Amino acid sequence: MSNTETPAKAERWTAQWKELYEEVINSGLCTGCAGCVVACPHDVIGYKHEEGEYKPFHLEEDLGLTNCGHGEKGCTSCTRACPRFREWEPQADTHLFGKIREPEQMYGQYQQLLLCRASDDTVHKIGQDGGFVSAMLIWLFEHDYIDGALASFLDGDGSNWKAVPGIAHNKEEILASAGSRYTYSANTLAFKQAEEEGLKRLAFVGMGCQTSVPPVMWARKIGKVSKPFLFNIGLLCSKTFDDAIFEELFWAKYGLKKEEMAKMNIKGAFQIWMKDGSFHEIDLKECHKWTREGCKTCPDFAAEHADISTGGIGEDNDWTLCVVRTDLGREVMDRMIQSGAIIARPAETDEKAMKLLRLLSITSRRRWPEFANRAPAVGVPPPKPKAPPAPAPAAT
Numbered sequence: 001m002s003n004t005e006t007p008a009k010a011e012r013w014t015a016q017w018k019e020l021y022e023e024v025i026n027s028g029l030c031t032g033c034a035g036c037v038v039a040c041p042h043d044v045i046g047y048k049h050e051e052g053e054y055k056p057f058h059l060e061e062d063l064g065l066t067n068c069g070h071g072e073k074g075c076t077s078c079t080r081a082c083p084r085f086r087e088w089e090p091q092a093d094t095h096l097f098g099k100i101r102e103p104e105q106m107y108g109q110y111q112q113l114l115l116c117r118a119s120d121d122t123v124h125k126i127g128q129d130g131g132f133v134s135a136m137l138i139w140l141f142e143h144d145y146i147d148g149a150l151a152s153f154l155d156g157d158g159s160n161w162k163a164v165p166g167i168a169h170n171k172e173e174i175l176a177s178a179g180s181r182y183t184y185s186a187n188t189l190a191f192k193q194a195e196e197e198g199l200k201r202l203a204f205v206g207m208g209c210q211t212s213v214p215p216v217m218w219a220r221k222i223g224k225v226s227k228p229f230l231f232n233i234g235l236l237c238s239k240t241f242d243d244a245i246f247e248e249l250f251w252a253k254y255g256l257k258k259e260e261m262a263k264m265n266i267k268g269a270f271q272i273w274m275k276d277g278s279f280h281e282i283d284l285k286e287c288h289k290w291t292r293e294g295c296k297t298c299p300d301f302a303a304e305h306a307d308i309s310t311g312g313i314g315e316d317n318d319w320t321l322c323v324v325r326t327d328l329g330r331e332v333m334d335r336m337i338q339s340g341a342i343i344a345r346p347a348e349t350d351e352k353a354m355k356l357l358r359l360l361s362i363t364s365r366r367r368w369p370e371f372a373n374r375a376p377a378v379g380v381p382p383p384k385p386k387a388p389p390a391p392a393p394a395a396t
């Protein structure tokens with residue numbers, strides 16, 4: 001730039017609910033992450049955390065449900081919080097890492113790949129994989145980094161397997177929230193309660209659709225609402241299922257009552273352990289019909305904007321694969337290893353896990369629709385052409 005030129009002014013951000021509705025909700029990009037709901041300073045965005053729902057909607061009807069009176073007067077908070085609105089991926093990337101991902105970085109930018117497990121046997125046993133997420137939350141509490149963790153719990157006594165967002169305030173509540181549920185839990189929603197309780201230093205556990213919320217809020221300078229989010233712990237994720245799968249498939253076809261289920265996991269198949277000790281595997285292709293609407297266009301398998309993303313695709317079931325992404329994630333990881341809170345080993349040697357991480361990330365990115373901002377699709381290799389059918393045997 002010559003010294004007579006003035007730097008280009010950043011464009012003023014004017015997009016409000018009207019644009020959010022048209023470009024994200026009505027277009028099928030909305031994941032139901034509830035970022036817009038908790039960001040709205042006027043509390044005019046509603047959300048039903050229920051079977052077949054998990055989508056935001058406007059509560060005021062004065063301008064119809066597709067426009068917002070506060071937006072018309074200049075409020076832009078909902079679009080500043082939405083991790084599917086326009087250039088969300090490059091904006092969050094640049095804010096967190098100072099650069100956008102390279103085209104070949106299918107599972108996002110990172111510093112370290114580790115396989116980890118909690119040193120404490122109880123935490124390890126209760127955790128879904130290595131219990132790393134719970135061990136990290138406990139460690140953050142014990143070292144006075146946080147005063148609350150937004151996580152997912154089971155409603156009531158847990159027998160209906162209804163996942164609900166909530167806050168863990170101590171070790172006991174962290175252990176109560178451990179393990180994975182494969183229906184949706186918009187943990188972001190627990191933020192309102194955290195505000196009411198006056199909690200100011202939060203860890204946030206969620207799938208990629210949710211853990212991109214704080215980074216896009218920071219990048220788009222939303223202000224106060226983004227400040228309490230300190231640690232972002234991501235969960236690798238290909239999809240969640242609608243709650244109806246329990247009645248319509250597991251019970252109706254396989255006679256598996258949700259009240260009798262003890263644990264579930266997804267490892268190539270939907271695995272269910274029953275309280276009577278029996279174990280069942282259901283083909284994922286069969287479950288496909290119950291994929292939650294909000295997951296169908298999601299390009300982010302690897303929770304690419306978390307401080308540390310975690311998954312269960314390691315060779316051994318009882319270790320958590322950790323993708324350490326930010327400096328903050330690295331600092332906590334190093335300190336946890338030094339203090340003996342977790343056991344860690346390099347993950348690159350687990351070839352199967354590395355291959356799966358890349359493949360599943362590519363599969364998710366391929367779902368991102370053509371009409372949307374192209375960034376998440378950059379570098380994604382096209383699917384291999386199907387082999388032509390074998391020629392019919394010559395007639396004799």
Ligand SMILES: Cc1cc2nc3c(=O)[nH]c(=O)nc-3n(C[C@H](O)[C@H](O)[C@H](O)COP(=O)(O)OP(=O)(O)OC[C@H]3O[C@@H](n4cnc5c(N)ncnc54)[C@H](O)[C@@H]3O)c2cc1C
Nearest residue numbers: 127128129130131132133134151152179181185311312313
């Ligand atoms: C819906 C879903 C899909 C997943 N898909 C994959 C996958 O395809 N491949 C893969 O490798 N890993 C996947 N994971 C991640 C994996 O199941 C483990 O959560 C991860 O490895 C961490 O294990 P851990 O033992 O360290 O966690 P834990 O110590 O058991 O802690 C798990 C944390 O996840 C939270 N949580 C549980 N269920 C939900 C939910 N439904 N929504 C939001 N938060 C929740 C809990 O509150 C807890 O804080 C998925 C997780 C979820 C929730």
Ligand code: SF4
Nearest residue numbers: 030031033034036082
């Ligand atoms: S993706 Fe999230 S923030 Fe965006 S409209 Fe949907 S619920 Fe709101």
Ligand code: SF4
Nearest residue numbers: 209237238239295298
């Ligand atoms: S696939 Fe997972 S990360 Fe993507 S929208 Fe669904 S729940 Fe969120």
